Amino acid sequence: MSALSSPEHLLLLAVAVPFLGALAIPLFHNHPNLREGVTLVTAITLCLLVLRLLATMTAGARPKVALVEFGPTWSLGFALEPLGAIFALVASSLWIVNAIYSIGYMRAHREPRQTGFYVCFAIALGSTIGVAFARDLFTLFLFYEALTLSTYPLVTHKADAEAMRAGRLYLGLLLGTSMLLFLPAIIATFAISGTLEFTPGGSISGRIGSVGIGLLLALYVFGIGKAAMMPVHFWLPAAMVAPTPVSALLHAVAVVKAGVFCIVKIVVYVFGIETLAASNAAGWLIYAASASLILASLIALTRDNLKARLAYSTVGQLAYVVLGAALANSTGIIGSGLQLATHAAAKITLFFCAGAIYVAHHKTEISELSGIGRRMPVTMFAFLIGSLSIIGLPPFGGLWSKWTLTMGALDAGNLFVAGVLMVSSLLSLAYLLPVVARAFFLPPTEPSEALVQGRIAEAPVSCLIALCLTALLCIALFFGAGRVEMILQDLFPDLTDTH
């Protein structure tokens, strides 16, 4: 038993558990309750395992395992480090909520092929955990691609012409960028440094000039299409044809988060922030990310479809994470990590609300939402909380990520970035709050609805529970951000010494 609970085994187990769940789910094809039970148990087990790992990590353990090792070239292996642990915690905890939500959503909609849906979901989560704990670039890439492939059936779940088109775009852009740019970047990294393993302080430092670093960084940033940096963001708005739990998976739990996580991880462990800062090779990325941030927010303003607006909001919010990495200082990186967590909680709330509105009233456009706050008060209140967290107001988690990122910008002496952060907060206020205002303060547009006014018609209970939980999480993160920050500070040992 003691051998089984060694940190190394826990690490392997954490990666294996979702895949085992994926194997078990089809066994209960004819018993939907048991089947969803399996998903829930798997998600909870995974979350507990990750918490346990987090505890061992704060106690100072840094377990490392390899399943397969092939010469000096690569290994299939896992290692525990703060960034990955936070990402795994975000993904695994939100999976539980998402599973609760899915049950209500998928059944209320009488969606076909639900067993396949839950299987793919579990595989996607397993791949996410694999990305989070990857010990080297090969393992990272393997699970990155597995995540793309396993989410493809989810995106095309509807299987109509529009879904197939979106699916082709999704697969084409994500696989395309990863093979065309990400893979050559990985191989070039190997050719330069002779290793693929993530090394604290960076593996390529001192082996390549600053132009080379800039180019390599560009290959990574645009090769990791999941990070949805403009101009490789098209897949994300297109993928909103997917059922809402899948949108939540894409936007909050796993996919885009895996993208920005990979960028931050590569910046920290392949380039090394000192190298990056010294070579000044990430300067262009600050501007590219800022442009992506502002442009996406502006586009979000013009979208009437609620999910499309949220999708562009995600593109903008992801650019925050990239921006934090591009600042190439420890505060910026910690801000990125915080943003990863707080944005996940806020954006999943917003998507849950959008899905709840769709389930209860079949409305997708913002212009149709007038007065809906009176019929779905809980949902719209949760939407308000999520919005405020995205904007970055107290007492919600989003405040701290924006705060820390601004601090990082000031540390870097970059007032431009600080300005961009302010502007984008205002923009997000401009595209999110009108939705809430319209829902609560405008009268319903259709007369038939005026007749049933005042009667509450919320989404199924499990959807409500889920979105309340994530809204609470937004608040909890306001108070708990300090702990997350402490964990992330372990990334920079010299930083914790001085504190």
Place this chain on the structure above:
Amino acid sequence: MNAAVQHLPILQVMLPLLGAVIVAFLQNARAAFALTAAISWTMPFIAGALLWQVMESGPISYHLGGWAPPWGIEYRVDLLNGFVLLLISAVGAVIMPAARPAIDFEIDAQRQPRFYCMFLLCLAGLLGVTATGDAFNAFVFLEISSLSTYVLIALGPDRRALLASYRYLIVGTIGATFYVIGVGLLYLATGTLNMADLTVRIGMAWGEHSRAVITALGFITVGIGLKLALFPLHAWLPNAYTYAPSWVTVFLSASATKVAVYLLVRFYFSVFGPAIDLDLQPVASFIVALSVAAMFLASISAVFEANLKRMLAYSSVAQIGYITLGIGLGNQAGMTGGLVHIVNHGIMKAALFLAATAVVLRVRTMRITELAGIGRKMPWTIAAFSIAGFGLIGTPGTTGFISKWYLVLGAIERGWWALAFLIVASSLISLVYVGRFLELAWRREPLAEVANAADPPASILFPLLVLAAATIYFGIDPSLTAGVAGKAAEALLGMAR
């Protein structure tokens, strides 16, 4: 026991050759199958033993009839051809169980013994080309394998098979003629046919007969190029693969072109490379250019192909481009990539064509549009197809990724960044044609054509799953494949310098 071990190289070739003779006299299809299966299941053990012996104690030299080379014929097994021997015999053995249902379906019972006879001849020929250390002996075996292949293709269920076979016969004969002219020129210049001896003597004859030697190099390149379907000499391949009996395609796709590639590598790096102080760079650049053309043009043809088997056949031409590309790169990483792709592609393509065989067996059509929804009806078959298809694309966790890794690394180490991007870009085209079929197979409602389809019998399904599993296994732990290929590349390059 010891004596048997000593004679392994010749047993590798003689067993199927003798088996073919016996099978030719059998009247009973079942007996013919039993003997064929027994022989092809013995082959991988012999090949494995040979490779193990080579890895333990270096290359094996076997003197046929006790006549010492260069007068007698020598069989010489080193890492490179040991590796190829193992691939061919292993694929042959793995897909053997599938032969019965597939052949029963496409060839009537009284012709089956002849079919098995031809298969064994083909196997003997391919193994012979690989094992021999004698340039002329290689020609003989090349002809044995080619002639039997023509018959095998002509046995196809469709009359178009005859035309495809005839076309291959013409082209194949031209190829063999070119090869033998090249070997003849070498013989005139050096007076020897033994490859190792050639290496020494070409160097000596170089001053006097340099033009003859270069002409020989050209003839041999074109001759073998026809056999290995080097772009643009590939025109025979798509039809041959499409109209041959399905199971024959499975075997040929994994073996015939691979053996030709081996022979080319052998001549370049073991015979000409070390012998003459000739800058082979123009030849290498030429081969790289042809390979890139194959990777793109053949892949694009595959995208627009409406027949599943033809699509896979065009994909083979493109994938052979990867192999020759690695050879053209000519550095350690590139060579490793090219050599390991011989095996990787063999495994993947055998899986793909075997899945296609299963589909033909159930729905009798290869038109891609008529196969919509087939994944729901034949889930295991199409799952295996998907895995091998991902291999073609080169997703990590499959063998295709390993090959791509080394090829791109080889290109980057040469500083050819544009080539590195061309390699990854061409794999995106395979994403298009594989993805198009997979989307159709998995995400569409089944059509009436496939309504009654179901997974094939275990005798086909099991080999199929083994091949799919191998695609994944060697994609994650390539120490056996890429490890041996790396050592073989090292040995070849060491010889060439």
